Amino acid sequence: MSHTAHIRSHRKPRSRTASTIAMRAGVAGGILSTVAVAGASAAANAAEPVTQTLELPTLTADLSAQVAQSAEATQLAAANYxxxxxxxxxxxxxxxxxxxxxxxxxxxxxxxxxxxxxxxxxxxxxxxxxxxxxxxxxxxxxxxSVSTSTSTSASTATGSAAAVIDFVRAQVGDAYVSGGTGPNSWDCSGLVQAAFRQVGIDLPRVSQDQSTAGTQVSLDNLQPGDILYWGGAGSAYHVAVYVGGGMFVGAQNPSTGVVEKPLSYDPPSGAVRVL
Structure with a gap:
């Protein structure tokens, strides 16, 4: 324990003097007055509307030029469109x-x-x-002389001519089909080509070429086995085989098919001989 613990203090108690009290009262009154004045000023300011003025930027010459250029560019773009x-x-x-x-x-x-x-x-x-x-x-x-000469020739056809005639007559009644080459349907040049193939003669496929495949002969001097053609030599549109006796066998058209007909039924334009 401290050696001074039980020693009484020699300091005298403070006493508030009247001047001190008065000074404190004055300070407090001044503060209150200030608060009152500030409150009144705030109330007055709250009652009056506040007006704020904004200053717009001044349109300078450079800004005017930029606006004009922008407008001109817009008009130019619209014109281009x-x-x-x-x-x-x-x-x-x-x-x-x-x-x-x-x-x-x-x-x-x-x-x-x-x-x-x-x-x-x-x-x-x-x-x-x-x-x-x-x-x-x-x-x-x-x-x-067609009927006279051909009737004689029909009775004397032999060899290759007879084989060709037998073949085409065997097809009478078959159907006509464009591009047909047998065995049950034919077009005109397909039938003629197949007939001569039986005797080892390889004819061209189409009538235009068959009409120039052999030696041209007169219609007054036909022999069995001659090739008849319709149209011009080299441009024929139809062919058939003369079988003698004034008759021919050919694949005529889709309506008749392969038929045997007299020359007067459809007179040919010419003939060629390949046998």
């Missing part, structure tokens, strides 16, 4: 017009081709009718 749209529309219209012109040209070409084919068919029919008339007149007057 309009021009491109007009060009696209013009291109589409031109393409449509070209398509119409092409279609019209194709139609005109098709009509021209059809007319040419019709004229060619008419010319071929006229030639066949003329030949038929000539043969009929010759038969009536007895001046023609």
């Amino acid at each position: 309009q021009l491109q749209a007009e060009r696209d529309a013009a291109a589409a219209a031109a393409a449509k017009e070209a398509a119409k012109d092409l279609a019209a040209a194709k139609k005109a070409e098709a009509r021209k081709k059809a007319a040419e084919e019709a004229r060619q068919a008419a010319a071929e029919r006229a030639a066949r009718d003329s030949q038929r008339t000539t043969l009929a007149a010759a038969a009536d007057t007895g001046s023609g």
Whole structure:
């Protein structure tokens, strides 16, 4: 324990003097007055509206130039878009017009081709009718030699000619089919080619070439086994085999098939001999 623990303090108790108290009271009063004045000022400020003024930036010459350039660029872009749209529309219209012109040209070409084919068919029919008339007149007057010479030849056909004739006659009644080469359906050149193949003769496949495959012979001097053709030599559209006696065998058309008919039924234009 400290050696001073039980020693009384010699300090005298403080006594509040009147001046001290008065000073503290004055300070407190000043504070309260300040608070009151501040409150009144805040209330007055709260009652009055506050107005704030904003200053806009001044439009300078540089800013005006930038605005003008932006507007000009916008107008230029709009003009370019309009021009491109007009060009696209013009291109589409031109393409449509070209398509119409092409279609019209194709139609005109098709009509021209059809007319040419019709004229060619008419010319071929006229030639066949003329030949038929000539043969009929010759038969009536007895001046023609087709029936006379062929009837004699029919009875004397032998060898390869007989084999060819036997083959084509065996196919009478078969169907006609374009491109047919047998054994039960034929077209005209397919039948002729197959008949001559029986005797070791390899003929061309189509009638145009078969019409020039041998030696040209007169229709007044036909022999059994001769190849008859319709149309021009080298441009024939049909062929058949002369079997003698004024008769021929051929694959005529889809309606008749393979038939044996007299020459007057469909007079040929010419003939070639390969045997």
